Amino acid sequence: MExxxxxxxxxxxxxxxGASQLLGVTSVVLTGVWMGHYHGGFAWDGSAREFNLHPLCMVLGLVFLHGDAILVYRVFRNEAKRNVKLLHGIIHLLALIISIIGFVAVFDFHRAAKIPDMxxxxxxxxxxxxVLFCIQWVMGLMFFLFPTASSWLRASYLPIHVFCGLVLLVMAVGSSLLGITEKLLFSxxxxxxxxxxxxxxANIxxxxxxxxxxxxxxxxxxxxYRRPPNPEEESLSVHFKTLTEGGSPTTP
Amino acid sequence: MExxxxxxxxxxxxxxxGASQLLGVTSVVLTGVWMGHYHGGFAWDGSAREFNLHPLCMVLGLVFLHGDAILVYRVFRNEAKRNVKLLHGIIHLLALIISIIGFVAVFDFHRAAKIPDMxxxxxxxxxxxxVLFCIQWVMGLMFFLFPTASSWLRASYLPIHVFCGLVLLVMAVGSSLLGITEKLLFSxxxxxxxxxxxxxxANIxxxxxxxxxxxxxxxxxxxxYRRPPNPEEESLSVHFKTLTEGGSPTTP
Incomplete structure (x- = not known):
């Protein structure tokens, strides 16, 4: 197609x-400026400055890197699928680690300040x-990177994996907006x-x-912008189209 | 396909x-219970009881009816397209009217209580x-219900209309969640x-x-679950597939 x-x-x-990357990087920088300029910067000491790592890590990990991990399938749609899968998994892992650091930061701060959680x-x-992001990552690893499931099961799970990935990105953006509103009304x-x-x-x-x-x-x-199927994928596609009576497997 | x-x-x-309708109706009822039981019910007198109409109207109009207006294309996918289009437009109009009443209610309350807007x-x-919902409705009316645009323009606009409809539904849900958080932190x-x-x-x-x-x-x-194309749509589909080099027009 390319x-x-x-x-x-x-x-x-x-x-x-390019515009998406500009928006993503600007969002991360703006979060850093917000926490740095208005809330005293960052530290790992249980203080409010440890809390400040929470929004930064979530916007960087759960929104920006999460989005980019999905986007690699479009940007590198003509590269070898195995390499793109690997890159997809690695960026997701990075996003997951940064997100977990962000979560630990807020729980740590809450414990020190005796603020209830959840x-x-x-x-x-x-x-x-x-939690769903973790499950999605593990499932993706099992099904696609080290495929232990049958081809039929993998092809059945693929559209669900793609749909859930997008839902989780939307949920990450939505949760960030809720966090912004909470932080502003508290401070x-x-x-x-x-x-x-x-x-x-913060509204911007x-x-x-x-x-x-x-x-x-x-x-x-x-x-x-989808990945064009290669001849092998093509034959697989026809096979599963027949199996699922009209449904065609989606290329992630 | 059916x-x-x-x-x-x-x-x-x-x-x-069925599950989506149960979720939608429960959400509307829960909003009514929240505003009725915890905030004194509803009125149209500039008081906080007028504000209470805001969340109810937004959840009913901009979320539930908006979602159902889109869903009719799936539920009645084997009915005459003209009738489904009409139903889609009418439910959207109802959603728009209820949403505008909800907006007027909150601006009215803000004016009476001297609370800044926006x-x-x-x-x-x-x-x-x-605003985007209004634009989407007017564009949909012009392009599809009383088509003044050429067939080519209509087919080009259709995927954008479908994408924007879903984005607006997500934005409506997101805005409702922000409203819930605001209301809880204020009260x-x-x-x-x-x-x-x-x-x-309110969290539930x-x-x-x-x-x-x-x-x-x-x-x-x-x-x-998409609408199966009828023979006329089929020929149109092939035509535009050729024109757009690989892209197939989406049935809304």
């Missing part, structure tokens, strides 16, 4: 990927996202309604995260 | 649609969702961390809305 795709289509794809909608959504409730600079900055961060999620969603779901 | 689909596939579809991330996301901040019943009820409402969104997303994007 060879026959018009030049404008390729340019558009490059522009959209009572808010943000924590419920965030914890669900992380600047009185001046938030007066359009305090910190509130405006929220909007950037939404734009990142929408752009990633577009790049991932657009048929034109 | 005729050849296995009985189990049809039963699964019916179960999932400063929070919830308001930024919610307003963006409503029960001190007892929220002690797992006050109101907080738990949030999780139900997420489940509704995920289930709708699954039903809408699953290839098997």
């Amino acid at each position: 060879d026959s795709a018009p030049r404008t289509g390729r340019s558009m794809f490059a522009c959209l990927v 009572y808010s909608l943000h924590s419920w959504c965030g914890m669900s996202t992380l 600047i409730e009185s001046s938030y309604s007066l359009f305090a600079p910190e509130g405006v900055l 961060l929220g909007i950037l995260l939404v734009c990142f999620g929408v752009l990633l969603g577009y790049l991932i779901t657009k048929e034109e | 005729d050849s689909a296995p009985r189990t596939g049809r039963s699964m579809f019916a179960c999932l649609v 400063y929070s991330l919830h308001s930024w996301c919610g307003m963006s969702t409503l 029960i901040e001190s007892s929220y961390s002690l797992f006050a019943p109101e907080g738990v009820l 409402l949030g999780i139900l809305l997420v489940c509704f969104g995920v289930l709708l997303g699954y039903l809408i994007t699953k290839e098997e």
Whole structure:
């Protein structure tokens, strides 16, 4: 498809990927500036500065790297599938490690400050996202990187894996927005309604995260940007199309 | 596709649609109970009871009816397309009217209570969702219900319309979750961390809305549940497939 795709289509794809990376990096930087400039920076000492690592790690790991781990299937859609799978798994693992550090940071801070855990909608959504993200990573590893399941089972699970990956990205963005709202109402409730600079900055961060999620969603779901099947995948595709009566396996 | 689909596939579809309706109706009822039982019910007098109409209208209009307006394309996928289009447009119009009433209610309450508007991330996301929802409805009307655009333009716009519809549903769910968090932190901040019943009820409402969104997303994007093209659509499909070099027009 790449060879026959018009030049404008390729340019558009490059522009959209570039824009998504700009949005992602800006979001991470803005989170760093927010926590660094308005909340005293970072430390690992149980203080509020340890809490500050939480939003930074979540935006970097569970949103930006998570999104990019999915995006590699579109950006490197003409490279050897085995290598792309490996890269997909490695970036996901990195995202998972950073996300877990972010979770430990907030639980550590809560313990030191004697703040109860897991009572808010943000924590419920965030914890669900992380747990499902772990399950998704382990399942992906078992099914696709070191395939222990049968070909039929793998092909059946693939569309679910792809759908869940996108749902988890959306949940990560949503949980981040809930976290931004919580943090602002805890720290600047009185001046938030007066359009305090910190509130405006954090709101802009929220909007950037939404734009990142929408752009990633577009790049991932657009048929034109999917990985073109190679001859082996093609025969597999026909096989499973027959098996599933009309359903065609999706290339992640 | 419907005729050849296995009985189990049809039963699964019916179960999932039933579950989505149960989730949607429960969410609306739970919002009513939350505002009715914990916040004094509803009125149209500029008081906090007028504000209470805001969450109810948004969950009913911008989430539940919006989702169902999209779902009719899957549920009635074997009915005449013109009728389904009409139903899709009418439910969307109803969703739009109810959402606008919800917006008027909160602005009215803010004016009476001298609370500034549009400063929070919830308001930024919610307003963006409503404005884009209006644009989406008008565009849909122009392109598909009273088609003034050429067939080529309509077929080009269709995948964008479908993608934007799903994005707007996700944004509506996300904005509702932000609203729930805001309302809880404004009204029960001190007892929220002690797992006050109101907080738990509102958190459950949030999780139900997420489940509704995920289930709708699954039903809408699953290839098997798409509307089977009729012979006319088939020829149009081939035509545009050639034009767009590999992209096939999506049936909404």
